[in-house]
Amino acid sequence: MSTLPVDAAAPRARVRRFVLGSGRPAWSALVALVALVVASPVLSVASSALARAGSPDLPSGVGAMVATTLLLMLGVGVGTLALGAGLAWLVTAYEFPLRGVLSWLLVLPLAMPAYILGFVFLSFLDYAGPAQTALRGVLGDDLGPLPVRSLGGAIVVLTLTLYPYVYLMARAAFLELAPTAYDAARTLGADRGRAFRKVLLPLARPSLAAGLALVMMETLTDFATVQYFNVRTVSVGVYLAWKGSYRVDSAVALASLVLLFAVAVLAGERLLRGGARYAQRGGRGRGLERRPLSGARAALATTTGLVVLAAAFALPVVQLVSWAVAGLRRDPGRVLDERFADHLSNSVSVAAIVAVACVLLSLGMAHALRLGGGRLVRGAAQLTTFGYAVPGAVVGIGVLGVFAGADTLLEAIGVEGGTGLLATGSVIGILYAYVVRFTAPAYQAVDASFSRIPAPLTLSALSLGARPTRVLTRVHLPLVRPGVAVATILVLIDAVKELPLVLLLRPFGFTTLSVWVYELASENFWEEAALPSLLIVTVAVGPVAFLFRQVKLVDVNSRVG
Amino acid sequence: MTSALTLTQVSKSYGGRDADPAVRGVSLDVSPGELLTVIGPSGCGKSTLLRLVAGLERPDAGRIEIEGRAVAGDGAWRPPEGRRVGLVFQDHALFPHLTVARNVAFGLDRLPRKERAARVAQALERVGLAHVADRHPHELSGGEQQRVALARALAPGPAVVLLDEPFSSLDENLRAKVRTDTLALLRESGSAAILVTHDQTEALALGDRVAVMRDGVLEQVAEPATVYEEPVNRFVATFMGEADFLPAHVHDALLTSEIGVVSTVPGWGGTDLDVEVMLRPHEVALEVDPDATSRVVAVEYHGAFVLHTVRLGSGATLRSWQQHGVRHPAGTPVAVSVVPGARPVLLSGEVALSAPPEAARRL
Numbered sequence: 002m003s004t005l006p007v008d009a010a011a012p013r014a015r016v017r018r019f020v021l022g023s024g025r026p027a028w029s030a031l032v033a034l035v036a037l038v039v040a041s042p043v044l045s046v047a048s049s050a051l052a053r054a055g056s057p058d059l060p061s062g063v064g065a066m067v068a069t070t071l072l073l074m075l076g077v078g079v080g081t082l083a084l085g086a087g088l089a090w091l092v093t094a095y096e097f098p099l100r101g102v103l104s105w106l107l108v109l110p111l112a113m114p115a116y117i118l119g120f121v122f123l124s125f126l127d128y129a130g131p132a133q134t135a136l137r138g139v140l141g142d143d144l145g146p147l148p149v150r151s152l153g154g155a156i157v158v159l160t161l162t163l164y165p166y167v168y169l170m171a172r173a174a175f176l177e178l179a180p181t182a183y184d185a186a187r188t189l190g191a192d193r194g195r196a197f198r199k200v201l202l203p204l205a206r207p208s209l210a211a212g213l214a215l216v217m218m219e220t221l222t223d224f225a226t227v228q229y230f231n232v233r234t235v236s237v238g239v240y241l242a243w244k245g246s247y248r249v250d251s252a253v254a255l256a257s258l259v260l261l262f263a264v265a266v267l268a269g270e271r272l273l274r275g276g277a278r279y280a281q282r283g284g285r286g287r288g289l290e291r292r293p294l295s296g297a298r299a300a301l302a303t304t305t306g307l308v309v310l311a312a313a314f315a316l317p318v319v320q321l322v323s324w325a326v327a328g329l330r331r332d333p334g335r336v337l338d339e340r341f342a343d344h345l346s347n348s349v350s351v352a353a354i355v356a357v358a359c360v361l362l363s364l365g366m367a368h369a370l371r372l373g374g375g376r377l378v379r380g381a382a383q384l385t386t387f388g389y390a391v392p393g394a395v396v397g398i399g400v401l402g403v404f405a406g407a408d409t410l411l412e413a414i415g416v417e418g419g420t421g422l423l424a425t426g427s428v429i430g431i432l433y434a435y436v437v438r439f440t441a442p443a444y445q446a447v448d449a450s451f452s453r454i455p456a457p458l459t460l461s462a463l464s465l466g467a468r469p470t471r472v473l474t475r476v477h478l479p480l481v482r483p484g485v486a487v488a489t490i491l492v493l494i495d496a497v498k499e500l501p502l503v504l505l506l507r508p509f510g511f512t513t514l515s516v517w518v519y520e521l522a523s524e525n526f527w528e529e530a531a532l533p534s535l536l537i538v539t540v541a542v543g544p545v546a547f548l549f550r551q552v553k554l555v556d557v558n559s560r561v562g
Numbered sequence: 563m564t565s566a567l568t569l570t571q572v573s574k575s576y577g578g579r580d581a582d583p584a585v586r587g588v589s590l591d592v593s594p595g596e597l598l599t600v601i602g603p604s605g606c607g608k609s610t611l612l613r614l615v616a617g618l619e620r621p622d623a624g625r626i627e628i629e630g631r632a633v634a635g636d637g638a639w640r641p642p643e644g645r646r647v648g649l650v651f652q653d654h655a656l657f658p659h660l661t662v663a664r665n666v667a668f669g670l671d672r673l674p675r676k677e678r679a680a681r682v683a684q685a686l687e688r689v690g691l692a693h694v695a696d697r698h699p700h701e702l703s704g705g706e707q708q709r710v711a712l713a714r715a716l717a718p719g720p721a722v723v724l725l726d727e728p729f730s731s732l733d734e735n736l737r738a739k740v741r742t743d744t745l746a747l748l749r750e751s752g753s754a755a756i757l758v759t760h761d762q763t764e765a766l767a768l769g770d771r772v773a774v775m776r777d778g779v780l781e782q783v784a785e786p787a788t789v790y791e792e793p794v795n796r797f798v799a800t801f802m803g804e805a806d807f808l809p810a811h812v813h814d815a816l817l818t819s820e821i822g823v824v825s826t827v828p829g830w831g832g833t834d835l836d837v838e839v840m841l842r843p844h845e846v847a848l849e850v851d852p853d854a855t856s857r858v859v860a861v862e863y864h865g866a867f868v869l870h871t872v873r874l875g876s877g878a879t880l881r882s883w884q885q886h887g888v889r890h891p892a893g894t895p896v897a898v899s900v901v902p903g904a905r906p907v908l909l910s911g912e913v914a915l916s917a918p919p920e921a922a923r924r925l
Contacts, residue, residue, distance in 0.1 A: 025641070373618070455653065455655060457649075457651035457652075457653060458655045458657065460616065460618055460642070460649060460651075460655070461649055461651065461655040461657075461714075461715075462657070462668065463617075463618075463641070463642035463643050464616055464617075464642045464643070464647050464648060464649040464715075465643075465648075465668050465669030465714065465715075465718060466643045466644070466669050466671075466672070466718060467643055467668065467669075467671070468643055469643075471671075475668070476657055479659045480657075480658070480659060
């Protein structure tokens with residue numbers, strides 16, 4: 002059909018089709034605008050990095066930072082892969098006491114932010130903590146301080162909070178990927194081990210790579226937790242350059258380094274995924290059958306699961322509760338002063354504004370696509386989902402860069418002082434950065450709901466004379482309400498948990514719950530930090546409980562062999 | 563009288579290397595009140611044609627007019643909501659969150675409340691579903707859903723109603739009834755209608771005219787009997803019913819082939835030409851004849867008729883409908899002839915001949 006004479010006669014039509022498809026210009030423009038808004042911080046960092054490529058203003062010690070970052074990523078990568086994939090294999094391939102409960106409880110550590118687990122971990126293991134005190138009691142006072150505040154400590158804490166990403170991906174892959182292929186391998190004479198190594202593992206590789214990529218991105222984003230451990234990654238460098246010494250150029254140069262790391266992670270994921278992208282899903286097969294364990298091996302399996310769960314979630318929560326209770330007993334006024342209410346309301350209002358903004362933008366984008374956007378519009382919508390993968394330091398510095406650009410532009414056209422946003426540091430910046438980061442999960446949830454609306458429904462509404470706005474409010478919105486609800490909750494929770502972006506961008510005197518926890522914990526005020534920490538963990542359990550349902554659903558489909 | 567719908571040289575390609583079919587240079591005229599059925603193999607572009615008329619796709623070239631007003635082409639563009647086109651989908655596409663009455667009212671939102679309610683009641687009355695007005699679509703049967711979809715599409719009084727395989731999601735035994743009802747409602751509404759189908763019986767039985775489409779091109783647009791009896795080419799001949807082809811020869815208005823004299827061809831005097839003759843099973847007569855070289859090779863019982871497949875001496879096969887009760891078992895030698903009065907279609911290559919070609923006359 003490409004040789005049709007009409008093609009030559011209508012180059013404009015072809016351009017139009019590429020840009021807009023059969024969509025509506027105004028709605029398509031909205032998508033492009035959102036994409037631009039989300040992409041501009043990254044573009045800002047990338048462009049200033051390129052502009053200064055000849056003489057980057059990197060602070061001394063940058064080499065050590067890069068090395069530390071690499072070691073941290075390597076350690077957390079290996080740790081999460083071993084823990085995540087190992088536990089997934091354990092609960093999928095074997096039957097042992099508490100297996101069913103553990104299979105979904107093991108997702109729970111996802112609700113424990115690293116900056117909370119980090120300080121609980123330190124309080125317990127640091128020189129003055131119960132562990133080393135007890136050790137000295139046994140071995141005598143000559144025992145020097147153990148190196149807890151170290152790279153190793155940071156790796157352990159990040160591994161314990163991030164392994165569920167790999168766990169979830171691996172488990173879904175083991176259970177859902179081509180049970181037919183597994184069955185075929187078994188009928189061809191492969192035993193369980195060989196079928197796993199030769200069939201399941203290669204098929205699961207893309208999923209493992211995806212989980213690992215998520216872990217790497219989260220590791221790159223973090224610059225709060227690692228500071229407990231005196232670990233100086235490049236992201237920490239960005240934070241210190243900006244907040245510590247206000248050296249914009251160094252901050253930008255370091256942020257572009259972080260960006261490089263992120264690009265490398267994405268490239269690595271592609272590489273690991275390799276040609277396995279078209280891995281078949283589903284199919285009618287029994288798949289992996291669970292083998293019952295007994296005696297010592299069963300006990301070992303159960304213990305392994307319980308120990309991970311205890312270390313990553315249960316014990317820290319117990320510790321937080323006991324601190325909170327102790328703190329409240331001793332001096333309720335000190336824990337529950339007016340600052341608590343103030344910080345809580347800051348957290349909640351920022352989260353609420355961001356949730357509404359992200360959901361509205363996502364609705365608009367999904368609606369525009371439904372009206373028939375072209376390839377460019379679809380590409381733009383896709384672009385907005387990358388925001389989630391961009392490390393916080395890059396988003397933060399990028400937002401500042403965008404504000405600086407806006408200032409320059411406004412001053413050039415005669416507005417004295419520009420927006421003034423850069424000078425003051427501003428809540429607007431936090432909101433902007435949050436939107437960049439959280440539009441992706443909101444859009445995915447809304448889009449999933451949209452995909453369940455059959456296309457003819459939209460077309461019927463249009464042909465019955467409804468304008469696009471009416472189609473949105475009367476047809477699409479009522480039908481995607483579940484997706485909107487999920488999106489709102491996800492963003493609310495993510496925003497309450499978020500720490501690095503606020504730390505980087507907050508104006509003087511603006512503190513959220515997460516920042517408060519971090520400040521108190523940094524100064525070893527464990528008891529005071531406990532209650533807000535518990536509040537954050539409780540809130541964060543919400544979406545994890547949502548994940549439980551999926552894990553359980555997956556579990557129902559597998560059975561004992 | 564203005565046409566309800568006019569397409570002039572409309573083309574649409576999905577560009578790139580997409581395998582999607584295009585619509586190529588389609589011109590079509592539908593009168594008010596007319597029902598046109600569009601039929602073709604899957605991927606022939608019939609759905610694209612509907613989408614172009616509805617305004618869900620923009621044509622690359624050509625012009626579309628609805629009731630004399632340009633809606634696409636030559637710089638004109640009207641979005642779907644401004645076209646007065648009704649759509650009925652295969653899966654009905656009822657809004658699941660709205661009641662039946664609100665579904666029907668959806669296209670009437672510009673009317674005052676009272677009038678709207680009256681129109682909804684009237685529309686539901688017409689399809690005999692007034693009693694389910696307050697139910698939701700999922701509480702209705704497939705046939706009822708289909709009627710609601712039709713009532714909804716007709717309620718705003720569209721100039722053209724487009725029906726995209728509206729019966730294919732219904733059970734076989736329900737389909738005939740719904741088809742009859744739909745036809746009556748369309749007639750009553752007075753709207754022009756285009757009905758896309760892949761079922762040739764449906765196309766022939768429902769349409770005032772039938773449009774046969776292949777590879778984005780309209781091969782033939784004509785009344786059902788014409789499309790069936792005088793197909794313009796081999797594709798239309800085979801697509802619109804069973805057809806077998808035999809090499810044949812016309813000499814001085816007499817058509818002969820392996821089975822002997824087929825028929826006379828009036829107006830072909832003085833012609834001497836090799837052709838192919840198309841024979842439909844109802845045109846082929848059989849008679850048991852122990853001396854015949856033709857043999858019955860297969861018998862299929864279809865209820866009212868029995869389909870016999872016969873292999874001729876040359877190896878060519880013909881099919882023949884025989885009355886219920888006639889049954890020649892496989893292996894029976896039969897003499898094959900053409901029923902008296904039949905006017906078989908002649909083909910030269912892929913194209914049907916309606917008159918002797920000039921070149922053949924001089925021979």
